[in-house]
Amino acid sequence: MARVVSFIIQKGGCGKTTTTANTAAYLARQGFKVLAVDMDPQGNLTQHFGYDTDQLDDTILKLFLNQKRFPEVVLKRSPNLHLLPNTIETAGYELTIYKSLAKEFLLRDILHPIINDYDFILIDCPPNLGIFSLNALVASTEFILVVSPEFFPMRAIKPFYDTYLMVKKKLNHTLQFKGVLMTMCDFRTRHSQEVRKVLEKNFPHKLYKSYIRNNVSLKEASSVGQSIFEYDPQSPGAFDYQNFVEEFIRDYEPV
Amino acid sequence: MARVVSFIIQKGGCGKTTTTANTAAYLARQGFKVLAVDMDPQGNLTQHFGYDTDQLDDTILKLFLNQKRFPEVVLKRSPNLHLLPNTIETAGYELTIYKSLAKEFLLRDILHPIINDYDFILIDCPPNLGIFSLNALVASTEFILVVSPEFFPMRAIKPFYDTYLMVKKKLNHTLQFKGVLMTMCDFRTRHSQEVRKVLEKNFPHKLYKSYIRNNVSLKEASSVGQSIFEYDPQSPGAFDYQNFVEEFIRDYEPV
Numbered sequence: 412m413a414r415v416v417s418f419i420i421q422k423g424g425c426g427k428t429t430t431t432a433n434t435a436a437y438l439a440r441q442g443f444k445v446l447a448v449d450m451d452p453q454g455n456l457t458q459h460f461g462y463d464t465d466q467l468d469d470t471i472l473k474l475f476l477n478q479k480r481f482p483e484v485v486l487k488r489s490p491n492l493h494l495l496p497n498t499i500e501t502a503g504y505e506l507t508i509y510k511s512l513a514k515e516f517l518l519r520d521i522l523h524p525i526i527n528d529y530d531f532i533l534i535d536c537p538p539n540l541g542i543f544s545l546n547a548l549v550a551s552t553e554f555i556l557v558v559s560p561e562f563f564p565m566r567a568i569k570p571f572y573d574t575y576l577m578v579k580k581k582l583n584h585t586l587q588f589k590g591v592l593m594t595m596c597d598f599r600t601r602h603s604q605e606v607r608k609v610l611e612k613n614f615p616h617k618l619y620k621s622y623i624r625n626n627v628s629l630k631e632a633s634s635v636g637q638s639i640f641e642y643d644p645q646s647p648g649a650f651d652y653q654n655f656v657e658e659f660i661r662d663y664e665p666v
Numbered sequence: 667m668a669r670v671v672s673f674i675i676q677k678g679g680c681g682k683t684t685t686t687a688n689t690a691a692y693l694a695r696q697g698f699k700v701l702a703v704d705m706d707p708q709g710n711l712t713q714h715f716g717y718d719t720d721q722l723d724d725t726i727l728k729l730f731l732n733q734k735r736f737p738e739v740v741l742k743r744s745p746n747l748h749l750l751p752n753t754i755e756t757a758g759y760e761l762t763i764y765k766s767l768a769k770e771f772l773l774r775d776i777l778h779p780i781i782n783d784y785d786f787i788l789i790d791c792p793p794n795l796g797i798f799s800l801n802a803l804v805a806s807t808e809f810i811l812v813v814s815p816e817f818f819p820m821r822a823i824k825p826f827y828d829t830y831l832m833v834k835k836k837l838n839h840t841l842q843f844k845g846v847l848m849t850m851c852d853f854r855t856r857h858s859q860e861v862r863k864v865l866e867k868n869f870p871h872k873l874y875k876s877y878i879r880n881n882v883s884l885k886e887a888s889s890v891g892q893s894i895f896e897y898d899p900q901s902p903g904a905f906d907y908q909n910f911v912e913e914f915i916r917d918y919e920p921v
C-alpha cells in the first residue's frame with residue numbers, strides 16, 4: 412500500500428513543484444515505484460519531467476470526468492517513475508468539478524485501484540486551497556508543508572492548518588501532518604535565520620533537519636525537463652534533496 | 667480619471683505583491699493619490715501594508731456582497747495611500763461570487779464611483795486566473811506582467827496572453843498590455859541572462875528597461891509591514907523600484 416504524500420502550501424513559489432519532482436526522482440532511483448501526480452492545472456510538475464503541456468490531450472482531467480481510465484493517461488517516464496500529467500485545460504473545468512458528486516474524493520477514487528502498484532504516490536499542489544488541493548489532502552495518507560523562509564509563507568501556515576484540521580475531521584481521518592521542509596534557504600541572511608527559529612519553536616517535532624539551499628541548478632534542471640539528479644548530480648541542490656529524502660524515508664515501513 | 671493597473675501572472679511567487687506595494691508607496695510619496703486593491707484572499711498586500719488580516723472584518727468581500735459601502739471598507743494608510751484590504755474569508759465565498767450577476771464586473775462597479783478620487787489604482791492579483799484575476803483585468807485600464815527570470819513563469823506567459831485576448835475581446839475592449847517587469851533578478855547566473863534574452867526577443871517593446879534585483883531588504887520590509895522606502899530607502903530594492911516607477915509614469919498623462 413503506497414504512502415500518498417501531498418506537498419502543499421497555498422502561498423505561491425515556495426518550491427512545491429521542485430520538491431515533488433526531485434523527491435519522486437530520488438525515490439525512483441533508489442528502486443521504489445513512484446507515481447507523481449500533478450494537481451496544478453499550470454502543469455509545472457508535468458513540465459519539470461520534460462513533457463510539453465501544449466501537446467498533451469489525455470491528462471488527469473480525463474480521469475476526473477470519467478472519460479479515460481488510469482492506464483490510458485499515466486505517463487511512464489521510467490520504469491520506476493510514472494506521472495499523472497495536468498494542463499491548463501483543467502482550469503476551465505473547475506466549476507464542473509465543484510458540482511461533481513463526492514467532489515473531494517475524485518482523486519482518492521482514481522488512486523484507489525492502483526495504490527498497491529506503487530510504494531510512493533507524491534502529489535504536487537497548486538498555490539491555493541481550492542478543490543484540487545482538497546482532493547490531494549483527501550487522497551493522502553500524509554502531507555509535507557513546503558515553506559521558503561519568508562514572511563508570507565509563514566503567514567500562510569495558520570490558515571493552512573485550519574484547513575488541515577477541517578479535512579481531517581470531515582473527510583480524511585487518517586491524514587497525518589508528516590513534516591515541514593524549508594526550501595530556497597540562504598542562511599547568510601538574518602531574515603532566513605529568524606524564520607527558521609520561529610519554525611523550530613512552532614513545529615519542534617515536525618521541522619525536517621535537512622533543508623534545501625538556494626541553488627540555481629534547481630532552476631536550470633526544471634527548464635530542461637530533468638530532475639536535479641539527472642541534470643547536476645554534484646550540485647548543492649542534489650545533495651540537499653538526497654539528504655531530505657533519506658530523512659523522509661527513514662520512518663518508511665513497507666506494508 | 668485614475669489609471670487602473672493590474673499586477674498579474676498566475677505563476678506563484680513572482681513578486682506581484684512586492685511590486686504592487688512598493689509601486690503604490692513610491693507613487694504616494696511623489697504626491698499622487700493612490701488606491702491599492704488586494705484581490706488575493708491570502709491578503710499578502712494587506713499584510714505588506716502592516717495590517718493584521720486576522721483582525722479585519724470589513725474587507726473587499728463586503729463590497730462584493732453589497733453589505734458595506736466603499737468608505738466603510740477603505741483603509742487610509744496615509745493621506746495619499748489608501749487600501750482595499752482582503753482576508754482568507756473571501757476564499758470561502760468564491761463560489762457565491764461565481765454565481766453573482768455580472769460576476770466579472772464586480773470590481774469595476776466598486777471602483778467606478780470613486781475612480782476620480784485617485785490618480786492610480788493598483789491591483790495585486792492572486793496566483794491563478796480565476797474570478798478575482800478576471801475582475802481585476804475587467805476593472806483595469808492596463809496590466810503589467812510581473813515575471814521572475816525562471817522557466818515556470820515563462821511557461822505561464824502564453825496561457826496568460828490567451829486569457830488577456832479573451833478578456834479584451836469579450837469583457838474590456840480598452841484593456842492595454844502596458845509592460846513586462848522582471849523581478850528577483852540575479853544576472854550573475856546564466857539562467858537569468860538567458861531568460862532575459864528570451865523576454866527581450868518576445869516582448870521587444872514591452873519589457874521595462876528597469877528591473878528589480880534580488881534584495882533581502884524587500885523580504886524584510888514586507889515582514890514589518892513597511893514599503894521598501896520606509897524600511898531601507900538606501901537599499902538596492904528601493905533604488906530599483908524607484909527606477910521602475912519613474913519609467914512606469916513617464917508616459918502618464920493626467921486626464
Ligand SMILES: Nc1ncnc2c1ncn2[C@@H]1O[C@H](COP(=O)(O)OP(=O)(O)OP(=O)(O)O)[C@@H](O)[C@H]1O
Pocket residue numbers: 422423424425426427428429430451455536537538594595596623624625626627629630631633677678679793816817818819
Ligand atoms: N532551492 C531552490 N533554489 C533556487 N531556486 C529554486 C529552489 N527551489 C525552487 N526554485 C525555483 O523557484 C521557483 C519556484 O519554485 P516552484 O515552482 O517549485 O514553487 P511552487 O511552490 O511549486 O510554486 P507555485 O506556487 O507557483 O506552484 C521556480 O522557478 C524554481 O525553479
Ligand SMILES: Nc1ncnc2c1ncn2[C@@H]1O[C@H](COP(=O)(O)OP(=O)(O)OP(=O)(O)O)[C@@H](O)[C@H]1O
Pocket residue numbers: 422423424538561562563564677678679680681682683684685706710791792793849850851878879880881882884885886888
Ligand atoms: N526582488 C526581490 N528580492 C528578494 N525577495 C523578493 C523580491 N521580490 C519579492 N521577494 C520575496 O519573494 C517572495 C515572493 O514575492 P511575492 O509574495 O511578492 O510574490 P507574488 O507573486 O505576490 O506571490 P503569490 O503568487 O503567492 O501571490 C516574498 O517572500 C517576497 O518578500
Ligand SMILES: [Mg+2]
Pocket residue numbers: 427428429451455456535536537
Ligand atoms: Mg508549483
Ligand SMILES: [Mg+2]
Pocket residue numbers: 682683684706710711790791792
Ligand atoms: Mg502575492
